Amino acid sequence: MSESVHKQDKEVAPINWSVTAVLGLTFIAAITIVPWYGIVHGYNAWSWLFFGIFLVLNGIGIGSGYHRLWSHRSYEAHPALKWFLAVVGGMSLQNSIIVWSARHRIHHRDVDDNDKDPYSIGRGFWFAHIGWMLKDYPSGEIDLSVVPDLQKDPVAAWQHRWYWSLVWVTNLGVPLLLGWLTGDMLGMFLLAGVARLVLNHHVTFFINSLAHMWGRQPYTDENSARDQHFLALITYGEGYHNYHHMFQSDYRCGIRWWHLDINKWFISTCALLGLVKNRKRAPMFKVLRARINMDFKRARQKLEASSLGGRWRDLLEAEYAQFAETVREWQQLQMERVQQGRQMLADRIGAETASLTARYRELERSLQLQHKRLALLTAQVM
Numbered sequence: 001m002s003e004s005v006h007k008q009d010k011e012v013a014p015i016n017w018s019v020t021a022v023l024g025l026t027f028i029a030a031i032t033i034v035p036w037y038g039i040v041h042g043y044n045a046w047s048w049l050f051f052g053i054f055l056v057l058n059g060i061g062i063g064s065g066y067h068r069l070w071s072h073r074s075y076e077a078h079p080a081l082k083w084f085l086a087v088v089g090g091m092s093l094q095n096s097i098i099v100w101s102a103r104h105r106i107h108h109r110d111v112d113d114n115d116k117d118p119y120s121i122g123r124g125f126w127f128a129h130i131g132w133m134l135k136d137y138p139s140g141e142i143d144l145s146v147v148p149d150l151q152k153d154p155v156a157a158w159q160h161r162w163y164w165s166l167v168w169v170t171n172l173g174v175p176l177l178l179g180w181l182t183g184d185m186l187g188m189f190l191l192a193g194v195a196r197l198v199l200n201h202h203v204t205f206f207i208n209s210l211a212h213m214w215g216r217q218p219y220t221d222e223n224s225a226r227d228q229h230f231l232a233l234i235t236y237g238e239g240y241h242n243y244h245h246m247f248q249s250d251y252r253c254g255i256r257w258w259h260l261d262i263n264k265w266f267i268s269t270c271a272l273l274g275l276v277k278n279r280k281r282a283p284m285f286k287v288l289r290a291r292i293n294m295d296f297k298r299a300r301q302k303l304e305a306s307s308l309g310g311r312w313r314d315l316l317e318a319e320y321a322q323f324a325e326t327v328r329e330w331q332q333l334q335m336e337r338v339q340q341g342r343q344m345l346a347d348r349i350g351a352e353t354a355s356l357t358a359r360y361r362e363l364e365r366s367l368q369l370q371h372k373r374l375a376l377l378t379a380q381v382m
């Protein structure tokens with residue numbers, strides 16, 4: 001693979017001048033004219049207010065809309081919410097829903113494959129962050145065959161057709177109008193238009209760069225994605241990227257109630273308001289199973305590296321045997337559920353479901369306890 005990276009990066013990929021100009025000029029303006037105007041004239045409270053509002057709305061448009069709704073179909077949204085997400089997501093100038101999602105689905109399918117993943121971290125921080133957009137690399141070609149559902153989605157299709165009009169209206173028209181209404185057109189344009197756009201860009205780009213380099217891997221180490229709390233905070237929850245790559249259809253990225261996942265809270269609030277339904281969640285058992293698999297992998301690696309042997313190894317393998325048995329029981333239960341579902345008479349459904357739920361809970365509890373025991377065991381081996 002490293003040979004092909006070498007080949008692709010040396011290949012004379014043509015520079016994408018329009019993307020380079022937009023990303024370059026807005027960035028230069030954000031670090032020169034924006035602070036200069038602030039020092040010389042100052043920004044009024046209205047400009048700051050809309051800077052904040054648009055920043056959060058763009059983050060939600062991309063996270064809850066482009067990413068979790070359209071790319072992963074992790075929930076269903078009322079048309080009113082879809083229109084809203086399509087507009088505030090489009091405002092962040094990251095291409096149309098259809099193009100963004102096509103690349104993102106390929107990123108998940110071929111993650112870390114330097115020839116196929118459009119923003120593979122294997123080609124370095126710069127490439128994954130922004131470099132992949134500045135040239136027309138073969139790995140960045142848009143493959144619409146992975147988004148047939150979105151081409152049929154009326155909101156996504158409308159947004160794709162009118163994408164550039166939407167970009168101009170929301171990034172130039174709206175800030176200038178708001179600035180005219182509140183007494184500082186240029187100030188509003190520079191802060192709520194330019195600075196907000198650049199900040200949103202780089203925060204989103206961090207998910208392709210930093211979230212594949214920095215943080216923990218609690219669920220899998222078969223790809224480069226990481227979980228990181230600070231990154232989750234500034235990316236509205238998308239920084240729990242290790243979980244997300246493992247369970248991509250889950251509408252949550254941070255699964256604990258205290259995980260800093262603003263997009264999860266936004267989607268849940270919309271569900272309370274009746275604008276969202278059928279939120280998908282990965283079964284808790286599968287989540288725990290992934291975590292414990294990683295626990296075993298790490299415990300074994302530590303034992304290998306330490307001089308400890310016999311007794312610890314036996315203890316670990318005894319735990320593993322118990323884990324394998326719990327997983328087997330769960331698989332058996334899944335089969336039973338499918339069979340019961342086919343045979344059950346309507347009047348028995350309630351009682352059977354309750355008994356199945358209790359058995360599922362028992363197995364989940366057993367895995368939770370095992371996770372704790374493994375943590376203790378690994379700490380003692382240290």
Ligand SMILES: [Zn+2]
Pocket residue numbers: 107207208212225241245
């Ligand atoms: Zn990723």
Ligand SMILES: [Zn+2]
Pocket residue numbers: 067071072104108244248
């Ligand atoms: Zn994703």
